[in-house]
Amino acid sequence: MPNPSRSQPRVALVTCAKLPELDEDDRLVAPALAALGVEAVPVVWDDPAADWDAFDLVVVRNPWDYTLRREEFVAWAHRVPRLVNGAAVLEWNTDKRYLAELAAAGVPVIRTDFYAPGEPPRLGDTGTWVIKPTVSAGSADTEKYDLTWPQKRALAGAHVARLHGAGRTAMAQPYLSAVDTYGETALLYFNGVYSHAVCKGPMLSGRVTDETGLFITEEITPREPTAAELATAAKVLAAAPGDLLYARVDLIPGEDGEPTLLELELTEPSLFLGHGEGAAARFAAAVTARL
Structure with a gap:
């Protein structure tokens, strides 16, 4: 548990191994917190040596490598004390099927069609559509296809097949x-x-x-x-x-x-x-x- 005798609160800013010192934009947080008497420390989310109990608050910022390990990430979130946003929110929000609930x-x-593994896509042959996995960040594995062209339809279908082959649910949205x-x-x-x-x-x-x-x-x-x-x-x-x-x-x-x-x-x-x-x-x- 955090030390109640410590005069300065400590906040963990959660990141990933590829950004151990946070993204450039989020590096603005620590000095802003310091001005309010709060110490902020970047901590890699899957670092086995991380002591989450040493912090008064754990703020999720740059764990951008979780998308291929979502189950591990969600399990981590449910173990971490004083996490914001909370674990239940993260579990709901890390799968874009939440869009159907909001609709x-x-x-x-935006219109969104979902295709679980084994479910053939019904993409049609008109318009430009964006294909991506339901668990993704930073536009990874995201492409757009003009379905009026047969070769583009084939590429879109192959994209969905690749996602399904990896056990991932695909989604399609019209390109506005x-x-x-x-x-x-x-x-x-x-x-x-x-x-x-x-x-x-x-x-x-x-x-x-x-x-x-x-x-x-x-x-x-x-x-x-x-x-x-x-x-x-x-x-x-x-x-x-x-x-x-x-x-x-x-x-x-x-x-x-x-x-x-x-x-x-x-x-x-x-x-x-x-x-x-x-x-x-x-x-x-x-x-x-x-x-």
């Missing part, structure tokens, strides 16, 4: 053209309070992987969300489970022009702290409020 709850979600013009709007919330938003440019064209191989690099710029985007994000969060330290709501205009949910990131999202004035300080204050 059933009335949230405007607004991503190439308007982009995605990512809205960040700390302890349920809106902090800031960014515009994310298209990731599946001219894709460049970062040096760790963990994610596809993105073009990020600050964005002022519209009233409709804020209202949609509020509806998404109202349907989400758990008590959330952090949440990122990724929206894009649908075919009708209205904001549509692409992803609700509650596990290890980039918070883009460097793209919102005062965002690191707001996140640090949210973390401190949990101590």
Whole structure:
């Protein structure tokens, strides 16, 4: 258990072996917490020597290598004390089939078809579709295919077959053209309070992987969300489970022009702290409020 006689609280910032000192953006958290009298330490999630009881709070940040070991990661989350976001939230959010639950709850979600291993995909022969596994991060194993071309349909089918061969469930979503013009709007919330938003440019064209191989690099710029985007994000969060330290709501205009949910990131999202004035300080204050 944390030492009650210690005057300075300690917070673990969870990361992975490829980013032992955290992602560049999350390195802004430690000095912001230090300014509030809290010591923050990066800790690799699967390090057998990690002493989680030595921390007053464990904040999930960059464990971006968990996707091929989801069961191990979820089991780890259920063992760690004082974890935020909590283990039940992480278990729900690390499988993108949660989108079906949100759609059933009335949230405007992009159309998403799921294909479990052994279930043949029904992709059709029109439109451009994105294929990816239901357990993924950083656009890994994600590709788009113009199904009007027979060779692209064959490649899409082969993509699903590869995922099924690895025992993974595949998902297909229409590629919305607004991503190439308007982009995605990512809205960040700390302890349920809106902090800031960014515009994310298209990731599946001219894709460049970062040096760790963990994610596809993105073009990020600050964005002022519209009233409709804020209202949609509020509806998404109202349907989400758990008590959330952090949440990122990724929206894009649908075919009708209205904001549509692409992803609700509650596990290890980039918070883009460097793209919102005062965002690191707001996140640090949210973390401190949990101590």
